[in-house]
Amino acid sequence: MVQSMPERTAPLSDRLEALCREAARVYGIAGLAEASDWLKAEITDVPSGALPEHLVADAERAMAAMPDAGLREAVRACAGDLAWTHGERVLPYGFHRRRCFVEIAGPDGMGQRDDIRFGLYLQSAGTFYAPHNHEAVEHYLPVSGTALWQRGDGAFERRAPGTLITHATYERHAMRTDAEPLLALWIWTGNIDFATYAVDAEATEEPATG
Numbered sequence: 001m002v003q004s005m006p007e008r009t010a011p012l013s014d015r016l017e018a019l020c021r022e023a024a025r026v027y028g029i030a031g032l033a034e035a036s037d038w039l040k041a042e043i044t045d046v047p048s049g050a051l052p053e054h055l056v057a058d059a060e061r062a063m064a065a066m067p068d069a070g071l072r073e074a075v076r077a078c079a080g081d082l083a084w085t086h087g088e089r090v091l092p093y094g095f096h097r098r099r100c101f102v103e104i105a106g107p108d109g110m111g112q113r114d115d116i117r118f119g120l121y122l123q124s125a126g127t128f129y130a131p132h133n134h135e136a137v138e139h140y141l142p143v144s145g146t147a148l149w150q151r152g153d154g155a156f157e158r159r160a161p162g163t164l165i166t167h168a169t170y171e172r173h174a175m176r177t178d179a180e181p182l183l184a185l186w187i188w189t190g191n192i193d194f195a196t197y198a199v200d201a202e203a204t205e206e207p208a209t210g
Helices: 012-030 053-064 069-081
Strands: 099-105 116-123 128-133 137-144 147-151 157-159 165-167 173-176 182-189
Touching: 012 069, 012 099, 012 137, 012 182, 053 069, 053 116, 053 182
Parallel strands: none
Antiparallel strands: 099 116, 116 182, 128 173, 137 165, 137 182, 147 157, 147 173
């Protein structure tokens, strides 16, 4: 039985709890059954916010292209009211305003969990996210946009929406978008301290492919 999503006029906490349920569902379809337990969070602290103005067009394109109708409805119901951030880390020049993310559940999230971080990630079209790594195990699930993903020094490979992408502890990885913006769900497990995150600040362009 498909549950209807809360209307935009419903409390944001209700809309976010619906988003967590939908995220757990699509992660389960992709093969990550543990998400059904990880994404159980009571949303209590919901600061007001909005999408960065310069990324609104990319966000709207990404949401319109989401193939999963239930998740699309859940994301649309709350994306414009969340406190998105560019993060506080030093990033390669020209990249920091090309992406944004929000933590929905976790130590810094609106649903308090101390064992995981979960949220949404948006990357503009035509953008290279330089190689980076962290101690946390990361479970990305692209939900809109077919982007190029790289592990270590391997080749970039196209990953379509609905493809589970897991990065192991300190596994170096990078992403590049072409014509489509990327919208993805992300979960961190293990040591989820942001202090372990490091990016190759020298890599400001995609490596030559020949």
